[in-house]
Amino acid sequence: MLIYVDEVRALRFDDGSPVTAASGIAPLGAGWLVAQDDATVAAWLHEDSVTPVRVLPPVAGLDRFTEAAGTKRLKPDLEVACPAEVDGEPAVLLLGSGSTDRRMRGALVRLVDGQPQVQVTGLGPLYAHVAARLGLPMDQLNLEGASRHGDLVRWFNRGNLAAGVSSASVDVPLQELVPVVLGRTDAASVSVGSPRVYDLGEVDGVGLAVTDAVTLPDGRVLLSAAAEDSPNAVDDGPVVATALALVDGEEVLAVAPIPEVDGHVHKVEGLALREVRDGHVHLLAVVDDDDPDTPSAAIDLRVELPRSFPR
Known part of the structure; x- marks a missing residue:
């Protein structure tokens, strides 16, 4: 599997302020909605514009949270789009x-008369159910990505x-999860399937761990992964390398490094599928560099799948 970086762009809102800690991306209307894990607002990329979308109310009067300011513990940590x-x-x-506990909410964003409309609810019982299915204590839960199947x-x-x-x-069945986020049913009612476990290997002694996922038309999945030297599910650490992995069920078919750009390792945390054409998968990825002063990057990635796995 070969990975090419076709273009890298810094993401800024129309007022010039940076989009930071981009952690997930999904299509919204004719554009893309980008989650920021350090903020209560998302970024909507559309019509050559980047506009904020309020997802959650301010926390202690704040909309952005940083470790330097001592407010990281307050952030909602929206990781999945x-x-x-x-x-x-x-x-x-x-x-x-x-x-x-603060990071156990879900939101649905849709367009009504061309403008984003948001509904939010707490999902604590669902997160507890997921942790139990994974066999993890709650302090090891760190749900960072999702793919649609x-x-x-x-x-x-x-x-x-x-x-x-x-x-x-x-x-998790969407037909059970969506009504919960809309406030129509209870979070404890959502069923959770059996776990799949992935062995992605390591780089320089640091294990690769999943940061997001996207489903290909043939049902296989591309995972983004980061080798981040962190002691737990909350604290950041140095990122040694990033990679994409092609998986089929639990089987890891191929792992390849995401090329560095100007000597910099970009920690890809959000993946969206643009198209599959001429044997290449075209992805739009977003980056969380764990730096509140650095605009997140949007990266056009092109993936050439292994010929031994043509499907």
Whole structure:
């Protein structure tokens, strides 16, 4: 599997302020909705514009949270952006990481008369159910990515090999999850499938762990992964390398490094599929550099799949 970086662009809102900590991306209307894991607002990329979309109310009067300011513990940590539907209309499902009690909320963003409309609810019982299915204590839960598989969302726990936690996923039915986020049913009613576990290897002694996922037309999945030297599910650490992995079920078919750009390792945390054409998968990726002063990057990635796995 070969990976090419075709273009890298810094993301800024129309007022010039940076989009930071981009952690998930999914189509919204004719554009893309980007989740920021350090903020209560998302970024909507559309018509050569980048506009804020309020997803959650301010926390302690703040909309952005940093470790330097001592406010990181307050952040909602929205890590997942996944395509969904509300009453037959396209929507984006945003989900928190679950790594603390504050990070267990879900939001649905859809367009009404061309403008984003958001509904939010707490999902604590669902996160507890997911942790139980994965066999993890709550303080090891760190749900960072998701891929859409028909009527299912495959929800990925990042894992941390240094802490003995492998990357893994569970399937959750959309027809059960969407009504919960809309406030129509209870979070405890959502069923959670059996776990899948992924062995992605390591780089320089640091384990690769899943940061996001996207489903290919043939049903296989491309995972983004980062080798981040972090002691737990909350603290950041140095990122040694990033990669994409092609998986079929639990089987890892191929792993390849994402090329560095100007000597810099970009920690890809969000993946969206643009198209599959001429034997190449075209992806739009977004980057969280764990730096509140650096605009997140949008990267056009092109993936040439191994010829031994043509499907």
